[in-house]
Amino acid sequence: MIPSTASDRLSFKQRLKAHCVAVIQQRMDTASAAMQQAQEAANSEDKSSAGDKYETSRAMNQIERDNAAYQLSVAIQDMNLLQTIDADHLYTQADNGAVIQSSDALYFIATGLGVITFVDIKVVVLSPKAPLSTALRGKVKGDSLTLNGKTIGITDVF
Secondary structure (H helix, E strand, C coil): CCCCCHHHHHHHHHHHHHHHHHHHHHHHHHHHHHHHHHHHHHHHCCCCCCHHHHHHHHHHHHHHHHHHHHHHHHHHHHHHHHHCCCCCCCCCECCCCCEEEECCCEEEECCCCEEEEECCEEEEEECCCCHHHHHHCCCECCCEEEECCEEEEEEEEC
């Protein structure tokens, strides 16, 4: 249920941002653990007489570590972007930090998390640079836009 009073909307948005922080923190923790695990696996690899097997195993561990490092880097960037979002302000037009309710979805322009579930509501958390965010920016309640042949009617912004 989308809140209707200003104070409830503000609280909803603050809790939504906190939930997004928790999601990103979980991603950061998972990536850090994967990096550590890959590094430990590489360090504990015994050098065998079959040198190719040893080198292949070390290379695979390095690839896993690099992938986890990349995921951690992306999560840190997402967290930094999210920290710049003002969840203590109610908006009348779509902008960074705004929650936009449409006829078919609830959007939060904050960072690129995609679809998350928050208090049993599916929320599309968009990067401010996403094409949909760009198309939504400046729109107000009652406006509509067409993106990729689909019309989106904005029923509320806060």
